[in-house]
Amino acid sequence: MTGRALIAGAGLGGLTAALCLRRAGWDVEVLERAPAIGEVGAGIQISPNAVKVLRALGLEEGLRAIAVEPAHFHGMDWKSGRRLYRTPIAPGFEERFGAGYFHVHRADLHALLADALPHNCIRTGVAVTAARTEGAEAVLETDSGPRRADVAIGADGIHSAVRASLFGPENPRFTGNIAFRFTVDPARLQHALPRDAMNLLGPAGHVVLYYLRGGALLNVVAVHETRSWEEESWSTPASREEVAAAFPGWAPLVQDLIAASEERFKWSLNDRDPLERWSAGRITLLGDAAHPMLPFLAQGAAMAIEDGIVLANCLAAAGRDEAEAALSRYEALRKPRTSRVQLGARARAASMHLRSPWARLRRNLGYAWGNLVARGRTKHAGEWIYAHDPVAEGKAPPTPPPGEGEAARGAA
Ligand SMILES: Cc1cc2nc3c(=O)[nH]c(=O)nc-3n(C[C@H](O)[C@H](O)[C@H](O)COP(=O)(O)OP(=O)(O)OC[C@H]3O[C@@H](n4cnc5c(N)ncnc54)[C@H](O)[C@@H]3O)c2cc1C
Incomplete structure (x- = not known):
C-alpha cells in the first residue's frame, strides 16, 4: 500500500525512515521539535x-x-x-x-x-505532544494543532512523547x-x-x-x-x-x-529493557523511541536506520487497509534483533570496564x-551484527497459513 505518513522527530532514524518511505511511494511529513534541523558536533x-x-x-x-x-x-x-x-x-x-x-x-x-x-517534507518547530488512532487515521497532536495521516511513526528519541502517549510514561x-x-x-x-x-x-x-x-x-x-x-x-x-x-x-x-x-x-x-510492544493501531515507534541502548556496540543509530527500511518494506508489501497488520509485522521482524543488540550492548560494559x-x-x-x-x-x-542485510527484509508479503488463502479466495 501507499499513503501518507507522519514522522515525529528528524533525527538520524526519522530522516532515514522518511527516505525509505518516499522510495516506497509514500507521501511523508516529518515533524521536528527543534527550531532548526541539525545534529550535535560529535x-x-x-x-x-x-x-x-x-x-x-x-x-x-x-x-x-x-x-x-x-x-x-x-x-x-x-x-x-x-x-x-x-x-x-x-x-x-x-x-x-x-x-x-x-x-x-x-x-x-x-x-x-x-x-x-x-525541503517541504520537514516541519521544524513543531513538537508532538500525543498520538492516537481514530478510525482509519493516525493522529499526532502537536503544539500547533492535530496532524492526520494513514500511519504515524514516533522517531522522537529516548524520551519519546509518542511512546509515552501510547504506552504510558516511564523513565528510561x-x-x-x-x-x-x-x-x-x-x-x-x-x-x-x-x-x-x-x-x-x-x-x-x-x-x-x-x-x-x-x-x-x-x-x-x-x-x-x-x-x-x-x-x-x-x-x-x-x-x-x-x-x-x-x-x-x-x-x-x-x-x-x-x-x-x-x-x-x-x-x-x-x-530501557526491551519494550513489550512498539505499535498500537496505526502508530509505531522506531530508533531510540523503541529501543534505546548503551553505545557500547555503536549500534543505536544503525538499528534506527535498519528499522526505517524494514518499516517501509512492510508497508509497501501490505494490501489496502492493512496498515495496522503491516506495523505489527514490522515490530515482529525487528524486535528480536534490536532486543538482542540492546542486551548485548549492556553486557559489553562488563568486559570493557x-x-x-x-x-x-x-x-x-x-x-x-x-x-x-x-x-x-x-x-x-x-x-x-554486521553481516545482516535489512534491505529486503519485510518485502515479501506474509504467507497465509496453509488452507487460509484457499478459504479466503473461495469466500471472495
Ligand atoms: C555517547 C554516544 C555515542 C554513540 N555512538 C554511536 C555510534 O557510534 N553508532 C551508532 O549507531 N549509534 C551511536 N549512538 C546511539 C545514537 O546516537 C542513537 O541511537 C541515535 O541517535 C538515535 O536516533 P533517533 O533518530 O532514534 O533519535 P534521536 O537522535 O534522539 O532523534 C530524535 C529527534 O526527535 C526530536 N524530538 C524529540 N521529541 C520530539 C517531539 N515531542 N516532537 C517532535 N520532535 C521531537 C529531537 O529533537 C530529535 O531531532 C551513540 C550514543 C551516545 C550517547
Whole structure:
C-alpha cells in the first residue's frame, strides 16, 4: 500500500525512515521539535549493516565523501597504552560483511540525509505532544494543532512523547555511566597516532577515539562509571578538570587528549529493557523511541536506520487497509534483533570496564592468545551484527497459513 505518513522527530532514524518511505511511494511529513534541523558536533560510527541501507537509498558515495574508513581498530590498556589487540577493518569488512565501516561527523551525516529529502517534507518547530488512532487515521497532536495521516511513526528519541502517549510514561534506566565527548585537533597532540580507531579499556570506564573529516578532527568518547545521575543532554558542558578527575592514572595519551580538548560535553547513558510492544493501531515507534541502548556496540543509530527500511518494506508489501497488520509485522521482524543488540550492548560494559586487575589480566591473556592464534586479526565485538542485510527484509508479503488463502479466495 501507499499513503501518507507522519514522522515525529528528524533525527538520524526519522530522516532515514522518511527516505525509505518516499522510495516506497509514500507521501511523508516529518515533524521536528527543534527550531532548526541539525545534529550535535560529535562523531558516529556507521557499521556495514547500516551502510547497506544508505547504499539502497543511493547515499553510499555521499557517505564515503564525508567519512573516514579506518584500516584497523586497536584495543589498548588503559594505563600503559600498550596494544592488546588489533582488528583489521578496511579493506576486509567490505568482503566479509558486504559493506565498509565508517566514522562520520553526525552533522555531516544528518545533512546528507536531510538534503536527500524535499525541503517541504520537514516541519521544524513543531513538537508532538500525543498520538492516537481514530478510525482509519493516525493522529499526532502537536503544539500547533492535530496532524492526520494513514500511519504515524514516533522517531522522537529516548524520551519519546509518542511512546509515552501510547504506552504510558516511564523513565528510561540510568545505567551508571556518563560519557564525556569532545573533538580534538590532532595537530595539538603530543602523541603521534595511527589514522585508526582506538579503544582504551580500563577499570570502570573506557575511552574510544577515531578520526573525522578526512583526519582533521579526532572524536573522543570517554565513558566513566559513576553513581550520580546527570541530566541527559548532548549540550551539558564539562570542564577539563572534571574530565581529568574521572580518568586519574590513565595513559599519557588520555591526559594529552583531555589537555588538547577545546569544548567538552557530558551525557548520562540511559537505556530501557526491551519494550513489550512498539505499535498500537496505526502508530509505531522506531530508533531510540523503541529501543534505546548503551553505545557500547555503536549500534543505536544503525538499528534506527535498519528499522526505517524494514518499516517501509512492510508497508509497501501490505494490501489496502492493512496498515495496522503491516506495523505489527514490522515490530515482529525487528524486535528480536534490536532486543538482542540492546542486551548485548549492556553486557559489553562488563568486559570493557573490569574493575578487578585479575579479571583484566585474564581478559588480556585471552587477547594475547587470540593474537597468537589469529595473528593480529582479533574479531570485532559487533561482528555478529554486521553481516545482516535489512534491505529486503519485510518485502515479501506474509504467507497465509496453509488452507487460509484457499478459504479466503473461495469466500471472495
Ligand atoms: C555517547 C554516544 C555515542 C554513540 N555512538 C554511536 C555510534 O557510534 N553508532 C551508532 O549507531 N549509534 C551511536 N549512538 C546511539 C545514537 O546516537 C542513537 O541511537 C541515535 O541517535 C538515535 O536516533 P533517533 O533518530 O532514534 O533519535 P534521536 O537522535 O534522539 O532523534 C530524535 C529527534 O526527535 C526530536 N524530538 C524529540 N521529541 C520530539 C517531539 N515531542 N516532537 C517532535 N520532535 C521531537 C529531537 O529533537 C530529535 O531531532 C551513540 C550514543 C551516545 C550517547
